[in-house]
């Protein structure tokens with residue numbers, strides 16, 4: 001076979017291997033959109049898995065403990081919680097030095113805050 005025929009075939013093979021669909025590579029296990037977001041069932045598990053390693057106890061990072069409802073509510077109400085997980089400008093992107101939370105998880109946090117961040 002001539003090179004001129006091999007080249008297009010090689011290009012198709014190469015591009016065919018290129019996957020950029022994040023949801024296919026990293027299925028978002030443990031997160032599904034819900035109608036009513038529950039603090040206990042939906043928000044606490046996210047915070048425990050991604051945030052509490054730094055944000056709990058006496059020496060919570062940034063002086064921001066996220067291990068009690070009262071404290072989480074405070075940062076939900078002042079916009080810092082959502083701004084940080086959305087990596088919005090003007091906020092420190094959280095989890096610090098980690099990957100951005102999936103859009104499903106950020107969506108749950110946003111919806112919970114928009115509902116008034118209830119202790120439900």
Ligand code: HEC
Pocket residue numbers: 047050051052053054055061062064075080081084085090091092093094095096097098101
């Ligand atoms: C590796 C440690 C670490 C992890 C994990 C982490 N944080 Fe932080 N966080 C910090 C530090 C340190 C600060 C202080 C500001 C800074 O250094 O960026 C901070 C600051 C913040 C702030 C204030 C940001 C601002 O700009 O007002 C919020 C809100 C916050 N974190 C929420 C979270 C949430 C929610 C998670 C989990 C999704 C999380 N953090 C995970 C270390 C961490």
